[in-house]
Structures are given as structure tokens and as C-alpha cells.
Amino acid sequence: MDIKGTVTLVTGGASGLGKATIRYLSSKGANTVIADLPSEKAKQLAQEIGNTFIPMDVTSTEDIKDGLQQIERRLGKISVCVNCAGMAPAAMTLGKDGPHDFEAYKQTLDVNLAGMFNVIRQVSAQMAENKPNSEGERGVIINTSSIASTDGQRGQVAYASSKAGVAGMTLPLARDLGRFGIRVLTICPGVFDTPMLKTVKEDVRAILARSVVFPQRLGRPEEFAHLVRFLIECSYINGENIRLDGGLRMV
């Protein structure tokens, strides 16, 4: 699919990987929309780029429905959706204060997995009404999982469960939506230099960087955006989980 002129929605678009995607796809001529929790930084980014900010909590069915309707009214139907909204809490299954907080576990699944599916099911209904391009394509959905979907670390049980769920959705989503001309891909990033990783101490960040096979550094958000571009443009790639991790394998 040609990026230029597409209405492109990026959830979690105000920060980190989503923000880099917004900037990169905007520079390639996409009509980008930032969907994120309400914040000044989201408004400022939209002002700077000259695109649209739609406040949206992905755990709210109404927020998603209203947001998608607003986008269709103002810009037209969405044909690219990149799902980056997410959270990464850390807690042990059994810690020194007792068992894992169950509400915190469920909230992680709610944002990272159920929230993402809620966006996908609603945006696919809009995409299915697009006029197909010469390849018969009506839309592309790109989700963000993590290498924690297979290589979850201690303290990552909630996060890893949610990201395994995202990776597990890729193929059935692609199979369900293929008949509408919609492709579905998932990126599984390794360790990227974003605000999410800023919560990790500097010495731990250095250890993480050294454990990458090559190049031995944290990933740059622009490298994530670059892969998103490829996945949009290459019509034959579909139903796949793609690691983007410099060869890193967490043990």
C-alpha cells in the first residue's frame, strides 16, 4: 500500500515508538492521527507536525468509537492502523509483599491486549468500507508485541502474558480480515530507547545494550518506524510476528 495520502492512526502516538512512527509516516505523506491519553505533550506534537490528536483511552469502547467517527468525519476512512499504546509494569508473581496484585495484572491485559483488540475490531469495520487499491488492499493493521512474548523475564509475568496474547492474535486476525483485503502484522521489539525504558536504571540499560548480538546498543525508535513503513508498503507480507531486536535472545 502506498503510504502517501493514507489516513493513518497510531495509538500511543504521543510517545516513544508511536511518536517516531507518527513523525516518519507524516514525512512520507501520510495523513497521521495521534490517538493517546489526553496530555499536553500529545497536543504539542500534533501542533508541531500539523496533524490531528484524538484523545483516546484504548480501554474505553466509547472513546474508540467516538474517535474513529471523528477521524472519518474530518479526514476520511482509516487505511493504516499502528497499535503502540501500552504499559509495562513490573512485579513478581510472589514478591516480598505477597502475591502479585491481581487488579494490576488485569489492567495490563486490559490496556495491552483487550484494548488493542477493541481498536482492531472497530477500525477493521471502517477499513472494510474502503475502496480497494489495485492489489485489492483496503487496510493494514500493525500491532506491537515484544520479545517478552516468548522471552519474558522475572517480574514480567503480566506484561509477557499480554504480549504473548498480542502475538497470538496475529494469524487469526489476518485470517479473519484477509477476505476484506486487510493485512495484519505484529512487530516484536527488543529493547528500544523510549520513555518506557527510561524507568530502567542506567547500569541495567547498559547491560541490556551489551546483550544485543549486533549492533550492541538499544534500538532507535526510528528503526521501528522504518519497519512499519516496509510492512505497509510490501503487500505480500501478512499474518507474521517479526522480531526487531538486533539478534537479542533473553535467557
Ligand SMILES: NC(=O)c1ccc[n+]([C@@H]2O[C@H](COP(=O)([O-])OP(=O)(O)OC[C@H]3O[C@@H](n4cnc5c(N)ncnc54)[C@H](O)[C@@H]3O)[C@@H](O)[C@H]2O)c1
Ligand atoms: N521500548 C521498548 O523497549 C519496547 C520493547 C518491546 C515492546 N514495546 C512496546 O511498544 C509499545 C510502545 O512503547 P514505548 O516504548 O513507545 O512506550 P511509551 O511509554 O513511550 O509510549 C506508550 C504510549 O502508550 C500510551 N498509552 C498507555 N496507556 C494507554 C491507554 N490506555 N490508551 C491510550 N494510550 C495509552 C501512553 O500514553 C504513551 O504515549 C508498547 O506497547 C510497548 O509495550 C516497547
